[in-house]
Amino acid sequence: MISEKDVYEASERISPFVKSTPILQSEKLNSLFEADVYFKCENFQHIGAFKARGAHNAVFAMSDEEASKGVATHSSGNHAAALSLAAKNRGISARIVMPNNSNKMKISQVEELGGLIEYCEPTTKAREEAAAKVQKETGAKIVHPYNDPLVIAGQATVALELLNEMPDLDAIVAPVGGGGLMAGTALITKATKPNVYTCGVEPEEVNDAARSLASGELVGNTTLNSIADGLRGNLGPNPFEILQKYLDKLIEVSEKDIVASMRLIWSELKIVIEPSSAVAIASLLFHRQEIKGEKIGVIITGGNVDLDDLPW
Amino acid sequence: MISEKDVYEASERISPFVKSTPILQSEKLNSLFEADVYFKCENFQHIGAFKARGAHNAVFAMSDEEASKGVATHSSGNHAAALSLAAKNRGISARIVMPNNSNKMKISQVEELGGLIEYCEPTTKAREEAAAKVQKETGAKIVHPYNDPLVIAGQATVALELLNEMPDLDAIVAPVGGGGLMAGTALITKATKPNVYTCGVEPEEVNDAARSLASGELVGNTTLNSIADGLRGNLGPNPFEILQKYLDKLIEVSEKDIVASMRLIWSELKIVIEPSSAVAIASLLFHRQEIKGEKIGVIITGGNVDLDDLPW
Numbered sequence: 285m286i287s288e289k290d291v292y293e294a295s296e297r298i299s300p301f302v303k304s305t306p307i308l309q310s311e312k313l314n315s316l317f318e319a320d321v322y323f324k325c326e327n328f329q330h331i332g333a334f335k336a337r338g339a340h341n342a343v344f345a346m347s348d349e350e351a352s353k354g355v356a357t358h359s360s361g362n363h364a365a366a367l368s369l370a371a372k373n374r375g376i377s378a379r380i381v382m383p384n385n386s387n388k389m390k391i392s393q394v395e396e397l398g399g400l401i402e403y404c405e406p407t408t409k410a411r412e413e414a415a416a417k418v419q420k421e422t423g424a425k426i427v428h429p430y431n432d433p434l435v436i437a438g439q440a441t442v443a444l445e446l447l448n449e450m451p452d453l454d455a456i457v458a459p460v461g462g463g464g465l466m467a468g469t470a471l472i473t474k475a476t477k478p479n480v481y482t483c484g485v486e487p488e489e490v491n492d493a494a495r496s497l498a499s500g501e502l503v504g505n506t507t508l509n510s511i512a513d514g515l516r517g518n519l520g521p522n523p524f525e526i527l528q529k530y531l532d533k534l535i536e537v538s539e540k541d542i543v544a545s546m547r548l549i550w551s552e553l554k555i556v557i558e559p560s561s562a563v564a565i566a567s568l569l570f571h572r573q574e575i576k577g578e579k580i581g582v583i584i585t586g587g588n589v590d591l592d593d594l595p596w
Numbered sequence: 597m598i599s600e601k602d603v604y605e606a607s608e609r610i611s612p613f614v615k616s617t618p619i620l621q622s623e624k625l626n627s628l629f630e631a632d633v634y635f636k637c638e639n640f641q642h643i644g645a646f647k648a649r650g651a652h653n654a655v656f657a658m659s660d661e662e663a664s665k666g667v668a669t670h671s672s673g674n675h676a677a678a679l680s681l682a683a684k685n686r687g688i689s690a691r692i693v694m695p696n697n698s699n700k701m702k703i704s705q706v707e708e709l710g711g712l713i714e715y716c717e718p719t720t721k722a723r724e725e726a727a728a729k730v731q732k733e734t735g736a737k738i739v740h741p742y743n744d745p746l747v748i749a750g751q752a753t754v755a756l757e758l759l760n761e762m763p764d765l766d767a768i769v770a771p772v773g774g775g776g777l778m779a780g781t782a783l784i785t786k787a788t789k790p791n792v793y794t795c796g797v798e799p800e801e802v803n804d805a806a807r808s809l810a811s812g813e814l815v816g817n818t819t820l821n822s823i824a825d826g827l828r829g830n831l832g833p834n835p836f837e838i839l840q841k842y843l844d845k846l847i848e849v850s851e852k853d854i855v856a857s858m859r860l861i862w863s864e865l866k867i868v869i870e871p872s873s874a875v876a877i878a879s880l881l882f883h884r885q886e887i888k889g890e891k892i893g894v895i896i897t898g899g900n901v902d903l904d905d906l907p908w
Contacts, residue, residue: 557866
């Protein structure tokens with residue numbers, strides 16, 4: 285479905301439009317985790333999240349004819365802003381179906397970037413139906429937030445950059461929601477650095493990836509009760525296929541640990557991260573024995589948080 | 597009192613112990629400010645503030661004999677942690693006089709770093725008396741938070757790094773409290789890049805630097821009513837002398853604008869900054885006409901904030 289080559293192509297295609305984000309470290313966090321942890325800060329990416337990568341790859345891979353009809357998507361937020369920005373950079377329209385409980389900051393971001401919002405009920409089914417309707421009416425190409433192979437290849441460029449800068453990592457840890465980032469990460473890591481293990485992390489409350497990987501059959505979430513709003517979507521079939529092949533490990537974390545980890549990173553690393561990013565940190569904090577002495581790359585996925593509604 | 601050479605020596609002396617901090621940018625903030633703004637992130641410095649630089653310079657410039665008696669200081673917080681860390685790195689003791697209204701996070705930081713805290717009333721006089729008493733009892737060398745020439749030379753390395761990485765800046769903007777950072781910044785900027793103008797910023801509520809520079813006579817603050825806890829100290833005589841010679845401009849900002857700027861940076865740059873750092877941002881936000889089209893380096897001085905007590 286996607287190969288190493290697609291990731292290199294994505295990297296070249298999106299490089300004029302995305303940032304090569306810095307990698308931060310903290311001696312205090314290293315001594316707390318008893319490991320060398322390298323934080324790849326995609327919260328500093330355009331639109332405040334790695335999603336800018338996949339969206340730009342999908343939008344700039346389109347032919348001029350396809351592109352003229354615009355793009356559309358359904359998204360809980362960061363992909364919505366990302367697609368709006370990518371469409372704006374290409375000079376085409378972006379129609380965005382968003383759940384009506386999306387966070388305020390993510391909504392206003394899409395509006396500022398010129399995305400045309402259509403609200404729907406916060407269920408996967410309602411989102412997909414609304415997006416299909418938009419496509420039928422406008423001919424816009426739907427860019428799925430995590431199932432689109434071009435999006436997966438774009439997200440894989442985060443790990444590509446991290447591995448280029450830190451070639452001697454033992455592991456890469458990232459959160460799993462729809463699975464686009466984790467699939468891209470697992471794929472490019474195995475292709476370029478087969479000795480580096482990859483670890484996905486998801487909230488216990490929306491553990492569809494863990495259940496799907498354990499059973500070998502793609503199953504959906506039964507609840508959406510996680511503070512990690514970026515991870516509430518169901519794992520996509522394409523990411524699932526890739527994760528089954530390449531992912532080494534999957535860890536589930538509690539809501540309490542997600543909040544504690546979010547706060548820890550704000551306090552110690554002095555960066556603003558969203559709950560979905562804190563999920564990966566929680567796995568480090570509560571599995572210290574397993575990572576002792578290792579060099580771990582953690583993908584900080586985003587920093588779009590409503591500052592009036594912090595979970596502490 | 598200090599020269600360009602002292603700053604280069606400081607840079608070499610402290611390089612094993614301090615981070616060369618990243619410079620961040622945000623397109624959204626650039627369009628808001630209508631200028632190219634480069635944020636030098638000393639909030640990512642050890643102990644979460646630039647103060648690590650001056651403290652390490654002072655501590656590592658001491659002879660072994662001097663050092664054996666330890667160091668002492670009075671500080672509202674970041675210098676306290678910085679001196680504790682520098683002393684720890686040299687293997688000597690640090691005795692810290694802190695005002696009894698210091699923020700919780702700064703207190704626990706000092707404790708974790710092995711600093712020995714002695715509390716005093718939150719006035720400049722009480723602090724200085726308590727520090728003198730400690731010195732008399734122990735023979736420890738007092739490392740003043742902003743008046744010590746070695747500390748000033750150490751703080752100047754922030755601007756040195758910024759100018760090395762961004763040699764075509766039009767201006768450097770930084771907050772003024774005791775004046776150590778701003779004096780070092782003004783001095784090294786004029787010495788190495790005389791065409792770059794330097795701008796100090798302080799809260800209207802503690803505007804001793806503005807009044808001192810306007811009158812040509814060092815005057816103290818009459819109130820301490822600013823949220824910018826790192827800037828409540830009086831301008832030191834040595835920084836005052838340097839600022840009189842080299843500083844190009846001083847701007848005062850309101851408490852309301854400090855809070856709005858702090859929130860803006862958290863939201864848009866995705867970094868945690870303390871109110872004292874936001875002071876410099878406030879000057880950009882509310883003097884946009886004057887900086888239009890310029891390349892501005894802003895020193896983000898620190899990120900030590902009590903996350904349970906945010907000002908919004």
